[in-house]
Amino acid sequence: MKPFNYIQANSLVEAGAILAASSNGAIHSGGTDLMGCLRDRIWMDEVDVVVSLSGIAQLKYIRKEGDAIKIGAMTTLTEIATSSLVREGCLMLADAARATASPQLRNVGTLAGNICQENRCWYYRYSYRIGGIIECVRKGGKKCLAVGGDHRYHSIFGAVKKCVAVNPSDTAPALVAAGATIITTNREIPAVEFFTGENGKCSTVLEAGEIVREISVPFGGEGTKSAFKKVALRKSIDFAIVTSAASVLVDDGVVARASICLGGVAVTPHPSSEAAALLIGGPLSDERIAKAADAALAGAKPLKGNRYKVKMARAIIADTLAECS
Amino acid sequence: MSASEKILSLTVNGEPKRLLVKTHWMLSRVLREEIHHTGTKEACGEGACGACTVLMGEKAVLACMTLALEAEGKSVETIEGLMSAKNPHPIQEAWMEEFGAQCGFCSPGMIMSAKALLLRNPDPTLGEVREAMAGNICVCSNYEHIEAAVLSAARKMREDGAQNG
Amino acid sequence: MANNFKVLGKSVHQKTALERVNGSARYYSDFQIPGTLVTRFIRSPFPKAKISRLDTTAAETLPGVELVMSYKNFPQTFRDTMHYVGEQVVAVVAVDEDIAEEALELVDVEYRELPAVLSIEEALAPDAPEVFEGEPNCHDWELHYYLSEKDPESGLWTKKEHANFHGFGDVEVGFAESDVIVEAKGLKYAYTKSPAMNPRGALAHFNSGKLTVYTHSQGMHHEKTVLAGVLGLNVTDVNYVCEYIGSSFGGKIAEPSDINHPTHYLIVACLASLELSKPVRCVYTREEEMLCGWSRGSLSDVKIGFKDDGTLHAISYDNWMEMGSGGDKWTIKNSLLATGTTLYSRNCKHMRGKLRYVHTNRFLSCGWQGYGAPEGHYGVEVAMDMAAEKLGIDPIELRRMNHMRGGDIDAGYDPLLYKSCYISSSGISECLDALEKRSEWKSRWRHPSEKSGRYREGLGIAIFCMGAGRPGPGNNTSAEVKLFPDGTAKLYSALAEMGQGQHTVQCQIVAEVLGIPYKKIGLVWQETDSTPWASIAASSIGTWLQSWPTYEAAHEVRRQLLALAAGVLGVEVEKLDIEDSVIFVKDEPSRTLTIGEAMGTLGIYGGTHELIGYYSHEVPHPRCLRDGKPGQLYIPKEKGAQLVSLVVDTETGMCHDVKVINAQDVGRALNPKIVEGQFLNARHGVENALLGSDCIVDKKSGRLLNGNWIDYKPTSFLDCDIDPIIIEKPGDPTHPFGATACGEGAACPTLAAFSNAIYNAIGVRIKETPFTPDKILAALGKV
C-alpha cells in the first residue's frame, strides 16, 4: 500500500474542502472497498489523502419522513438489514443488505459505500504484486481484456465505453427497483440515473468532491411486496453472479404497480420497465411472471463465455416475482 | 511527525494506549507489530476470511480492512482480552471441549465473532450461529465442531449469567 | 494390553488446546525480533520471459534497503528466465515494507517475452513451445513397472520389470474376456490450490554463527538437514522452530534444495540473514500464497472391464498430470491407488496404468491432501458409476462386490522398495452399509430417468483408499519419553501437528502405556534442537509411523520403572502393574507404591531423577510383517466411502442442500473427536466440486485471475453439511493399538461422488471439474 494522508472530517463541508484541496482524495466510509483498492494498488493515480466520514455521527440514521425512509450515508448494512422500518417498508433492500459480503463487512460497510464501490472485474482488480497492475480501458488503457479473455462473470447487456465489468453492488438493484433517490452534497439523483459506466473508473455519476449524504427510499405502502434474490457460488463472502430485486403492488388480485431490476448483469443495475409493464393489469400468475422474466432478458447480448447468466437471471427474476405474490 | 504519521489513542483490552502510527497502517498491523498482540491473525488481508476479527465496541470488525486511525477513541478487544485472571472465557472452554480448533489459525477470529454474536443474542439457534459466523473461514473445515462450540458456549454463558444474576 | 483403555478411545482435550484458543499459540509470523528486516518481491509479469536488462543500483542505494537479491548475486534461488507469471525476479530486503516497496519501483528491469503454454492441452499440442528448453513438456513416469511373477504361496509379486506402464496381467486379454466394458475419457480435474490458513513464510535469524529459522513444517528435521546442506552450514548450527503450522494439507512441505520447488520464502529469508547477520522475515501475502502454494490438476482416461455379474476384471488407467513449471512428479504415483492395484485389487486380474506428467508455464504443482489420489479416484469412481448403470447393478452393490478386503494384495507399490504388500484391513463394506442406512439410499435412490421438474435430487457415492504407510527407506522416526518422580512424564516428539491431532494422540499413548493420567503428560515439540528426529508427517502416516516409537519409548520407561518398583517391593517385575499412577502387585492390590517411591528420589543425593526411554523406529515395525516374515508387509491404508446428496436447480444450474456423509474405517479411533475433525476435511472436495475451484488463468497473459480469497473461495459455514461416521474394526496389526489412519482420505472421493450425484440428478455426465452452474446449464442443454 502506498502511504497517504488520513483525515477524519467533522462535517461534510469539511470533507468537501479537504477533497477540493487534494490532488486525488478518496472518501472513506466503511473503507471495506476502498482499502482493498488501495492495498492492491489497482488505480493508475495515487491517492494522496483519505477523508474519513466515520466521525460524522449525524450521517448515521434510518427514519421515516412522510412516505419515505431516509437513510443516512453512514448507516451500515447491518443496521439496514436489521431495521424493522426498512424490513417493513422495503424488504428487498433489507434482504439485499443482508446478502452482502459478510457479517463483519456489513458491520462497517455503509450503504453509500456499497453503491459507490468499484467494480470487481478480475482484470481491473488484479493486484500489482504479481507482475504489476493491468491497465485496461476502464483505467485509460487501450483494451478491455475481459471481452477477449475470461468474462464468465461480466455483462450480458453489452459494453459501456468498451468495458463489460458489471456493477457489483447488491443493494443497487434494490434501490433502483424501489425508485430511491440518492441525495448528494450537490443534488438529488434518482437511483436509476445514479449508476454509469461513462465516468472512467468511477461507477457512478458523482463528480469529483461530490459526496452522498442520504438515500431516500419510498416506503412501500399497504399491498406492496418486494423481494431480493442473489446467486453466488459461495453462500457467504461472495459477490453475486446475478441478483434480482422486484416490488409489486397487487390491488384486488390485479398488479397495479411493479418494478424489476437485475444486478450483476450489466455495467449498471439493469431495470426492466418492459417486463414490469407486462405484469400490470392482471394477476401475478406463473404464466405472466414467465412472460415478464422473458421480457427482462429479451435484450440480452451475452458474450461467448457467459450465456449461462441469461438463463440464470431469467430464473431468479421469476423466483423473485413469485415471492412477491 | 510528518503528514503520514499521527498519534492514535485507543483502548485495547481495557488498557489505554497512545502510539505513533503511520496513517496507512491497518489495525491488524498495529495490534500485532506495535502492541505485540499477535493473537489476532491475518490470513487473507483482503476482508475475505475473518481471521483478523476483533471487537470494536461490541461489533465484530476486520482488523485487516480497518485503518488503525479509524480506531481513534475506540475500545478494541482482541483474543488476548478474553482470558480473565488465568481462566479461560466460557467460549474458550467450549472451544476446547468441542475441539473447535484444528490448526487453530482461524480460532482467535472465530472466537471473537462468536463473542459478538453472544453479546447480542445469548440464545442463538444453529441457523443464527451459522449466519453470524459466516464471515469466518476455517480452512481445516472444522465448522461442525465450531458450531457445537458456539452453542455450548451460549449455554455456559446463560448458566453463568443466571448464577451471577 | 487389554481393550479397556483408560485414555485411548476417549476425546481427551487437545494437548495445546488452550494456547490455540487464547491467542498465545505462536505461528511463525508471530515471532518478533527487534530489528527484523522485511522482504518484498518483484514478480514476473509474463508466463515465459528472459530478463533482458536488470539494473538494481538505484534500489540498492535507497536508504533503508539492506539487500537486493536477483539471479546476479543469488543464482541458486533466482533465475534470469521466468517460467510463470509471478516467478520471483528480484527480492528487496529493507527495514520496513514502505521502503521495500519504494525500492521495488526503482528496479529497472526489462524482459524478452517468450512463447508459453498455459494448459495441459496446449502443452501436449504437436508444436508446443517448451517450458524448459531442450526438454519435452510431457514425460512418462520413470518408475513404471510391470509385475511379472507372483509367489504362489504368499500371493505377493516377486518380480518387477521396467516397462512403459505400471501393472500386471494383460489388459487387452482382460478386456477381450470382459462382458461389459465402460470407458470414461477426458475427465478433467481442474488445477486447484492447496488450502492453508496461514500463508507460508519464514523468519530467519543468523547470529553468532548459528541460524534459527522460524517457519512451518511437516517434517522439520528433514527440512533443516537439507537446508543446512544448501546453506553450507553444520546441521548443528541450524535450529528449526515450528511451534504451530496454521494448516498445511501437504502443501507446505519444503524442499530447500530444489529451485523448482515453492520454497523460496525460506531460502530468501535464510540467505539474506546469512548475508546481513540480521533477522529477516519473508512472509507471503495471500496472493503470493495462491501463486506459490501447491496446485494439482490432471486429465484422465479410464477403461474398466467387467464380467456379466459385475465382477471387475480389467482396468486401464491413463493420467496426464499438470506439473506447472517444476513441482513434484512423485505425486502422480498415488493416482493409481484407486485402480486395480489397490482399491479394486480384489478382482482385478489385468491392470495397466500409464502415468505422465506435463509441464506448463504455470506455477508449480505438488502433492497435497491425497497426493495424487483424488485425481485417480475422480476418474475411476466416475467410471464405476457408469459401469453400475450399464450393468444394471446398484452403485453401492457394485463397489461392495469389488472393493479391496484385508489380506488382499496392494500392488500400488512403493516403487523403491516393495513390489507389493498386503492390505491389512479394509472396512469399506461396513462403511457402505453405514452410508446406505444413514442416507436411506434404498428408498431414496432413483435412476435419473425417473426425475423431472425444476429441482432434482441426486445421490452419489464413491469409495476410497489413500496412502497411510510408506515403507520406503528414510522413514525412520523416533521419540523420547521421560518420567519424573512426581509422576509426570514428558514426550519429546518432532512429529508435525498441523491440526490433525497427532500431539494429543501421541500423549494419549504415553499415558496409556505408563498408566498415568493424560493431564500429567507434557510435550516438547517446538524445535529441532530439543527433539529427536521424526519423519515427515505426510501421506496420512502419522498414526502408523509415529505410534511405534512413542509406544516403545514409553514401554522402555515402564520397564525401568517397574524394575525399580520390583526392587523396592521385593516382587518380580511381571507381578506389577500401574494404574492411575499407582504401582501395585497384581495379586495383592493393596501393596502399592507411588512413582516417586519407586524412583526413590530424596533430593540432590540419591534416587533416580528421571527415567528415559528412547526408541528409533526402523520402518517397518516387526509387528507389521505377516508372521514376522521379512518382505511380507501389511500396509493399513486409509479407507472408506463417501456419499453426496444434493438438489440441482435446473433453471439456475446451482446445487442446493449439499450434504456429504463420510464413513471411514479407522481401525480404532484413538480420539473420536479428532477423527471426526479429520472427516470434516471432505469440505475441500465440496470446494473443488462446487465453489469454482480452478486456477483461472488468462489465456493471453498467463495471469492468475482468481489468485485471492475473494475470487477463489474456500467453503464457508453455509455451503454444506458434513456428517462424519466413524467405523471401528479393531485388530489391525500395523499399529500398537489397532488404529489405522485418517487424514487425507476424506478429500479423495468427493469429486467423484459429486459427479455421480449430479449425474444421478440430471442424467448428464459433466467431465470437467468444478461443477459450476455454467457447466450444469450447458449439460442440460440450456445454454
Ligand SMILES: Cc1cc2nc3c(=O)[nH]c(=O)nc-3n(C[C@H](O)[C@H](O)[C@H](O)COP(=O)(O)OP(=O)(O)OC[C@H]3O[C@@H](n4cnc5c(N)ncnc54)[C@H](O)[C@@H]3O)c2cc1C
Ligand atoms: C470480501 C468482500 C466481499 C464483499 N462482498 C460484497 C457483496 O457480496 N456485495 C456487495 O455489494 N459488496 C460486497 N463487498 C463490497 C463492499 O465492501 C461493501 O459492499 C460495502 O458496502 C462498501 O461500503 P463501505 O462503506 O465500506 O465503502 P468504502 O470502502 O468506504 O467506499 C467505497 C467507495 O465508495 C466511495 N464512497 C464511500 N462513501 C461515499 C459517499 N458517502 N459519497 C461518495 N462516495 C463514497 C469511496 O471513495 C470508495 O471509492 C465486499 C467486499 C469485500 C472486501
Ligand code: SF4
Ligand atoms: S471489463 Fe472493464 S474493468 Fe474489466 S478489463 Fe474490461 S475494461 Fe477493464
Ligand code: FES
Ligand atoms: S485477514 Fe482479515 S479478513 Fe482475512
Ligand code: FES
Ligand atoms: S482450525 Fe485451521 S483454519 Fe480453522
